[in-house]
Amino acid sequence: MAQLNLVQAVNDALRSEMQLDDRLVILGEDVGVDGGVFRATEGLLKQFGPRRVLDTPLSEVGIVGSSIGMAAYGLHPVVEVQFSGFLPPAFDQIVSHAARIRWRSRGRYHLPLVVRAPYGGGIRSPEHHSESPEAFYAHVGGLKVVIPSTPADAKGLLIAAIRDPDPVIFLEPKHIYRAFRQEVPEGEYILPLGRAQIAQEGDDLSLFAWGAMTQIALAAAEELDQAGISAEVVDLRTISPLDAETIVASVRKTGRALIVHEAPRQGGVGAEVAALINDKALMSLQAPVLRVAGFDTIMPLLQLEDYYLPDAGRVVRAARRLMTY
Amino acid sequence: MAHLNLVQAVNQALLTEMARDERVLVLGEDVGLDGGVFRATEGLYEKFGPQRAIDTPLAEAGIVGTAIGMAVYGLRPVCELQFDGFMLPAFDQILSHASRLRGRSRGRFQVPLVIRAPYGGGIRALEHHSESPEQFYVHIPGLKVVIPATPADAKGLLISAIRDPDPVVFLEPKRLYRAFRQEVPEGDHAIPLGQARVARAGRDVTLIGWGAQVHTALQAAELLAAQEGISVEVLDLRTLSPLDLETISQSVEKTGRVVIAQEAPRSFGFSSELTALITERLFLHLEGPVVRVTGFDTAMPYFSLEQYYLPDVGRVARGVRQTLSA
Numbered sequence: 190m191a192q193l194n195l196v197q198a199v200n201d202a203l204r205s206e207m208q209l210d211d212r213l214v215i216l217g218e219d220v221g222v223d224g225g226v227f228r229a230t231e232g233l234l235k236q237f238g239p240r241r242v243l244d245t246p247l248s249e250v251g252i253v254g255s256s257i258g259m260a261a262y263g264l265h266p267v268v269e270v271q272f273s274g275f276l277p278p279a280f281d282q283i284v285s286h287a288a289r290i291r292w293r294s295r296g297r298y299h300l301p302l303v304v305r306a307p308y309g310g311g312i313r314s315p316e317h318h319s320e321s322p323e324a325f326y327a328h329v330g331g332l333k334v335v336i337p338s339t340p341a342d343a344k345g346l347l348i349a350a351i352r353d354p355d356p357v358i359f360l361e362p363k364h365i366y367r368a369f370r371q372e373v374p375e376g377e378y379i380l381p382l383g384r385a386q387i388a389q390e391g392d393d394l395s396l397f398a399w400g401a402m403t404q405i406a407l408a409a410a411e412e413l414d415q416a417g418i419s420a421e422v423v424d425l426r427t428i429s430p431l432d433a434e435t436i437v438a439s440v441r442k443t444g445r446a447l448i449v450h451e452a453p454r455q456g457g458v459g460a461e462v463a464a465l466i467n468d469k470a471l472m473s474l475q476a477p478v479l480r481v482a483g484f485d486t487i488m489p490l491l492q493l494e495d496y497y498l499p500d501a502g503r504v505v506r507a508a509r510r511l512m513t514y
Numbered sequence: 515m516a517h518l519n520l521v522q523a524v525n526q527a528l529l530t531e532m533a534r535d536e537r538v539l540v541l542g543e544d545v546g547l548d549g550g551v552f553r554a555t556e557g558l559y560e561k562f563g564p565q566r567a568i569d570t571p572l573a574e575a576g577i578v579g580t581a582i583g584m585a586v587y588g589l590r591p592v593c594e595l596q597f598d599g600f601m602l603p604a605f606d607q608i609l610s611h612a613s614r615l616r617g618r619s620r621g622r623f624q625v626p627l628v629i630r631a632p633y634g635g636g637i638r639a640l641e642h643h644s645e646s647p648e649q650f651y652v653h654i655p656g657l658k659v660v661i662p663a664t665p666a667d668a669k670g671l672l673i674s675a676i677r678d679p680d681p682v683v684f685l686e687p688k689r690l691y692r693a694f695r696q697e698v699p700e701g702d703h704a705i706p707l708g709q710a711r712v713a714r715a716g717r718d719v720t721l722i723g724w725g726a727q728v729h730t731a732l733q734a735a736e737l738l739a740a741q742e743g744i745s746v747e748v749l750d751l752r753t754l755s756p757l758d759l760e761t762i763s764q765s766v767e768k769t770g771r772v773v774i775a776q777e778a779p780r781s782f783g784f785s786s787e788l789t790a791l792i793t794e795r796l797f798l799h800l801e802g803p804v805v806r807v808t809g810f811d812t813a814m815p816y817f818s819l820e821q822y823y824l825p826d827v828g829r830v831a832r833g834v835r836q837t838l839s840a
Binding site: 274277278280281284285288289292293316317324325327328329330331429431452453455456457458459460461463464466467468471474476477478479480484485486487 | 599602603605606609610613614617618641642649650652653654655656755757778779781782783784785786787789790791793794795797800802803804806810811812813
C-alpha cells in the first residue's frame, strides 16, 4: 500500500477509475495543463489526453451545465470546482437540473455526475475560499453529499461516488489535504456511500463530525479521555443520505450527543442530526443534543478564522456541559 | 380599513412606501407595464413612472445584481422574482454579495434590499413554480427571511422589510394570494420583523407553521378541538430568520408538546433547525419528541400530485395525535 495524503488519494482515485472506465472525463478550471489548483488532477492530462481532461473557461455554471449533458448522454464526468465558495454560480444547474433529471424524465435519464470541490476553513484564505456549504446540497432531494476525512476514505468514497448512477456533491476538506499521510489501498478500493464510520469507540457521549472536524473531535476525545470521559467519535462520511442507524445506535449507547461542524450553526447539518436523534432516540437522551458550530456570520478572513472554527477546547467544554447536565 | 386579499396587501405596501420614500423602487420581470405576473405591482408604473417601476430582461442574476448596486448607492430597491424556483440563478448574488457587503466593508456599506418571490405549492403548477426554498436563505448569515400568512401581515411585514437597512428575502405564499380577504390598516402599517404571532391560543400542543401552512394548522386545530377536545396553540412564525425563540419558548413551556408543519422537503429543512433549537433549549419541558409534518425528500410533484406532497389537515392532525400519545 502507498502512503498518501488526502489530495494524493483523490488523484489516485481519479487515475484508477479513468484507467478502468473510458467514459470517465474530468473537467474544470486548470485541471489539465496545470494539474488543478490543489494538484488533485496532476498527471491526468498527460496520461489520458485533452479529450478526457478538459480545461474549461472560468464559468462554474458552464462547467456543471456541460457535465449534466455529458452525463445524460453516457459519459461519467467528474467536475472540479476550485473552491466551494465558487459553487453558488452553478447552484441553479445543480438544484434545478442535475438533481432532477432522473425524476423529471421518470427514470429515463440519470446523471452519473460527481461535482468535487475543496471546502472548509483552516488555510487562512481570502473571502469565498473557506465556506462549508454542505447543508444547501443536503436539502436538495436527488443529490448525495459526501465528505471524506482521511486519505483512505477519500479514495474509497470518491470511487463509490464516481460509480454511483446519480449526482454526488463531493466536498474535500482542504484543511487536511496535506495534513497527514496514511496507508491507502492500491487499485480498486470502494467504500459504500451512506455509511458512517465509528472513528473511535466510547461509552459516555457521542461526538458527530465530518471532514476536518473529525480530527478536532478525535483530539477532543483524547483530552476528555484524560479526564476519565469516554467519547465515541462518529465520522458521518456521507451527509446525505445520513446513516441514521449508526447515529441512533451510538446515541442509544451513550445517551449524550454533540455535533461538531464548521458551517454556520443556523440551518446547518447539525440541525438535521439533532432532529433525527429527537425522532428516534429522545427517550435515550440524558441531556439535550448540543451543537458546536461556526457562527452565524460570514467566515472571517485570514487568521480571524481561528476564532470561528470549532477547536478541541470548544468541543471539550460542550462535552463537559453534557456530562454535568 | 380596506378589505384586501394578500396580493392586494402587497400592492398596498409597495404603493405606501413608494409614495412615502422616493428612494423606493421596484424592478423585475413584467413588474411595470404588465403589473406583475400575480398583479402585485399593478398601477405602480402608471403612478410612479418607468424610473421607479422597472421592467427588466429575463435574468434573475442581473435583477438582483443590479439591485445590490442600487442599494449600496442609496436607493431602496424591491426586486420581484416571478417564482421561487427562479431565485436560484441569483443565488450567488444573494449569498456571495447581498448578504455580505456589510461584513465585507466593515459596516461602510449596507444593502437595504428586498427580494420578493411568490413561493410554495397549492396552485397545481408546473416544475420550478411550487418550491419552498426558505431554508437556503435561513442558512445564510446576513439575510433576514420573512414569510407572511395573512393580508394584514403581508402589508405590515413588507413595509418593515423595505425599511430594514439589510437585505430581506420576502417569500409570499402564492396559494394564499387570493384565498381570503381581511381588514388591512391603511397607510403606514409596520409590523416589526423577528416577532412570531400566536394565531390561536391553546394548552395541549404547540403547532408551529409559516406561510400557507398556518392555515392548514388552524384548520387542524379547529378539527381537533371540535372532535377530540384537544386544545392546540398555533404559532405563525412570520420571520424565520431571525427567529422569535421567546414566543416559541413561552408556548412550549406551557404545552410541552410540539408539532411543526412545513411544505419544504423534510431533511435539512427549517423544521430541523426548530427541532434542534427546541430540544436544546427546552429539553426538560418536552413530554415527547418534536413531530415534523413536512413535504417529502423529492422534487415537488406537478399538478394534482402536489396534494399527496403538501401537508394537509389530516396529516397535521395525525402529527398532533402522535405527539399526544408519546
